[in-house]
Amino acid sequence: LARLTDCLRVRVESSVFTVDKALLSQNSEYFRALFRSGMRESHQNELHLQGGLKARGFLIALAISRGEQPSMSDPDEIVEAAECAAFLQVEALIQHLIDILDTDNCFLLYHTAAVFGLWRLFHSAALFIRDAFHDLQEAADFLPEEMLCYVESLSPASFIALGTHTPSMKILQDSFRTVWSLNEEEGEWRFLTDLPVDASTSMAGVAVVDNRLYVVGGVRGVSMETVDFSFCYDVLSNSWSMFDGPQQPRYNFTLVGHEGHLYAFGGEYDKRIISSSEVCDVSTHEWTFVKHAPRPVAGAASTVARRRIFVCFWKPPDTTDIYEYVPVKDEWILITTMIRPQSYGHCMVAHGDKLYVMRNGPSDDFLRCLIDCYNITTGQWMSLPGHYVNSKGALFTAMVRGDSAFTVNRSLTLEYQICKDKWKPQRQMTGFPKNGSLWTCILRLPRITDSDVVNMTMTLFM
Numbered sequence: 404l405a406r407l408t409d410c411l412r413v414r415v416e417s418s419v420f421t422v423d424k425a426l427l428s429q430n431s432e433y434f435r436a437l438f439r440s441g442m443r444e445s446h447q448n449e450l451h452l453q454g455g456l457k458a459r460g461f462l463i464a465l466a467i468s469r470g471e472q473p474s475m476s477d478p479d480e481i482v483e484a485a486e487c488a489a490f491l492q493v494e495a496l497i498q499h500l501i502d503i504l505d506t507d508n509c510f511l512l513y514h515t516a517a518v519f520g521l522w523r524l525f526h527s528a529a530l531f532i533r534d535a536f537h538d539l540q541e542a543a544d545f546l547p548e549e550m551l552c553y554v555e556s557l558s559p560a561s562f563i564a565l566g567t568h569t570p571s572m573k574i575l576q577d578s579f580r581t582v583w584s585l586n587e588e589e590g591e592w593r594f595l596t597d598l599p600v601d602a603s604t605s606m607a608g609v610a611v612v613d614n615r616l617y618v619v620g621g622v623r624g625v626s627m628e629t630v631d632f633s634f635c636y637d638v639l640s641n642s643w644s645m646f647d648g649p650q651q652p653r654y655n656f657t658l659v660g661h662e663g664h665l666y667a668f669g670g671e672y673d674k675r676i677i678s679s680s681e682v683c684d685v686s687t688h689e690w691t692f693v694k695h696a697p698r699p700v701a702g703a704a705s706t707v708a709r710r711r712i713f714v715c716f717w718k719p720p721d722t723t724d725i726y727e728y729v730p731v732k733d734e735w736i737l738i739t740t741m742i743r744p745q746s747y748g749h750c751m752v753a754h755g756d757k758l759y760v761m762r763n764g765p766s767d768d769f770l771r772c773l774i775d776c777y778n779i780t781t782g783q784w785m786s787l788p789g790h791y792v793n794s795k796g797a798l799f800t801a802m803v804r805g806d807s808a809f810t811v812n813r814s815l816t817l818e819y820q821i822c823k824d825k826w827k828p829q830r831q832m833t834g835f836p837k838n839g840s841l842w843t844c845i846l847r848l849p850r851i852t853d854s855d856v857v858n859m860t861m862t863l864f865m
Contacts, residue, residue, distance in 0.1 A: 412449040418458040419449075422465065430468035432492035452490075460487030467496045472709070472756070472780055474503075481508060482515050489519035501527040502709050505755065506535060506806050510542060517550065533557045535805035537587070538820075558850040561585060562802060562809045562816070563616070567840040568598060569605045569623045570630065582616070582636070583835065584848060585809070585816060590832035592816075595848075596636060599643050603630045608658025608667055609842040612685050614638060616846060617665055622654045629654055629672070633665075633683070639849055646688035649681045657703045659712055666693070666728065668714060669700035676701045682730070694733050697726055704760070708753030708779055713738065715748040715760065723748045725758065725777065739777055741784065746773070750799045752808060754821050756780040759808075761798045764790055772798045774826065787825050800843040811835050811843060 411427065413420045427434035452461070460483035466473050475481050481500070488496040500512060501524055509531045516525035532539055532554050543551060562585040580598040585591075598604065598618070607621025607630070616636040623630055629652040635644045649667050656670025665683040667690075669676070676699040683690045697716060704715040716724045723741040725748075728734075741748070741760065748760040749772075756779050764771035771790040777783070791798055797812040808819040808826060814834045819826035835841055 410448075413461070414449065414451040415456055415458040415461045418461075420461065420465065426465075426468055430493055430495055431464075432494075433490065454490060456487060456490055457483040460484050461491075464488065464491060464493050464496050467493065467499050472499065474780065476507075478508075478511055481511060485512070485515045485519055485521060485524070488524075489521055497521055497524055498710075500524050503755070504528060504531045506539065509535075509539070510546070513546075513550065529554045530557060530560075531805060533559050535807070538806070556850075558847050560804050560845045560847045562587075562804070562811070562843065563595065563846050564592070564800075564811055564835050564841050564843045565598065565604055565609070566835075566837045567605050567842070569603050569621070570601050581837075584846070585811075585832065587830075587832070590816075590830075592833060592836055596641065596643070599634050599645065601630070601632065601645070602634045602643075604842055606654040606671075608656055608665075609844060610658040610660035610665060611844045611846060612660035612663060612665060614847050615685070616844060617658070617660065617685070619658055619665065619667065620648050620652075620654055620656070620670075627654070627674075633688070635685075638846055647690065649683070649690050650692065651677070651679045651681065653677065653679070655701045657700070657705045657714060659705050659707065659714075661707055661712055661730070662710065664730070666712065666730075668705070668728070669696045669703060671701045675699075680728075693730075694735065697724075697735050697737070704748045704751040706751045706753040706758060708758055709756055711779070713751065713753075713758060713779075715751055717747040719747075720745060723760070723762075725751075725760075738779070739782065739784070741775060741777070743773075743775070750801055752801050752803045754803050754806070754808070759787075759801075759821075761791075761793075761801065763793075769793060785824070789825070791826065800841050802843050802845050804845055809843070811841060813838060 409424050410421050411424050413422055428438050463473055463484045464487045509528050513528035516528055565582045568580045582595045583592045584595045586593050602618050603621030603623055605621050608619040610617050619633040621630045631648045631652055633646050633648050653670035653672050657668040659666040663685055668680045669678055678695040678699045680693050680696050681690045682693050700716055706713055712728045714726050721742050721744050725738045727736045727738050746762045748762050750761040752759050758777045760775045761772050763769045764773050770793055772793040774787040776785045797810040801808050801810045806821050808821055810817050812834055816832040816834055818830040820829040
């Protein structure tokens with residue numbers, strides 16, 4: 404327990420909270436500035452917060468500051484939390500409100516952020532609405548004109564696909580070494596860019612960080628010689644750049660993009676499966692080693708949920724362990740174990756606080772996938788009823804945007820609506836126009852200039 408002198412009694416409405424000053428200073432810019440000001444209030448043992456602040460909002464802010472992840476469904480509770488986040492300048496609470504954005508609360512959070520001047524939440528809610536505009540357009544028509552215009556000015560996230568290729572000879576024009584984006588209005592795939600001639604997507608790592616596409620490592624030819632370079636595609640300049648690959652040559656590894664970094668977990672080298680792992684700061688292009696994976700692993704499924712990294716580790720024949728890698732502590736934590744006969748997680752995607760693991764059906768049936776769902780908040784597993792057609796590996800390349808999951812193969816591109824207990828087929832579009840295995844990701848392609856966004860934002864918040 405903190406010493407009495409290290410605690411502050413905070414009165415909000417008729418409630419009184421005894422809180423550690425260090426906790427308040429660490430998480431609230433308001434209290435941090437107060438304690439540093441030297442004003443009379445900074446030395447008092449009790450402080451009365453007024454200005455319309457609600458006790459329930461303050462209680463949520465305290466829970467977030469302690470590392471909890473409270474669920475919020477009541478509209479008044481959400482508004483009170485946003486008001487507290489704005490009044491006390493609690494960045495962790497703002498981030499939590501961004502994390503819980505969904506189709507049920509996105510318009511409420513969009514309006515509330517505009518009222519309280521929470522720019523990050525405002526922009527994130529607008530992006531969510533833009534990405535789900537196909538389903539939300541009728542409700543979006545009731546937005547104030549300037550708020551609707553802001554949503555429509557943003558570029559929606561696009562479904563991106565690229566085939567599996569080894570480096571080509573510069574003297575040859577390989578028309579298949581291309582990256583494509585899905586035009587959802589026409590239901591067709593469109594050319595986006597050519598792969599650099601030295602890049603390999605065969606057993607490489609493919610990930611997105613800060614809306615840039617990264618292709619790392621891979622192999623060339625039947626000799627399985629490693630490609631020791633990384634390639635970055637910038638959608639704004641429509642150009643590629645190259646930098647060094649991981650210090651440990653590797654292929655068939657897991658590459659995860661997360662908060663300005665690329666994480667390379669495990670893989671293979673010299674026909675051996677390895678556990679070595681590295682991180683690259685994309686601002687400096689420097690790779691450094693991090694803690695080894697819990698055991699040697701190659702081609703492991705992974706995803707990011709609520710800004711947390713999760714990786715599937717298969718233990719033959721029936722066990723799939725899901726570990727979390729925690730960057731700030733550089734440690735691996737076993738989160739849960741899934742035991743399914745003759746089955747393991749081939750692909751894993753996140754939606755909200757849920758992990759969806761796509762696995763083969765009974766008796767190694769890869770044409771009929773089963774999906775299991777793990778809730779990282781409640782720690783509970785749920786199996787989605789029925790089978791999901793996995794013709795030619797479509798479900799092994801799933802990507803989530805908003806409340807939709809996109810899958811693709813050569814035959815068709817299928818969008819599922821992610822419901823409470825199932826994935827419901829929603830739209831069917833043209834398949835990817837090339838043969839072979841696919842890599843997929845989500846990129847936000849440019850539509851307007853940054854200055855246009857800034858000018859519009861200033862108008863909204865003036």
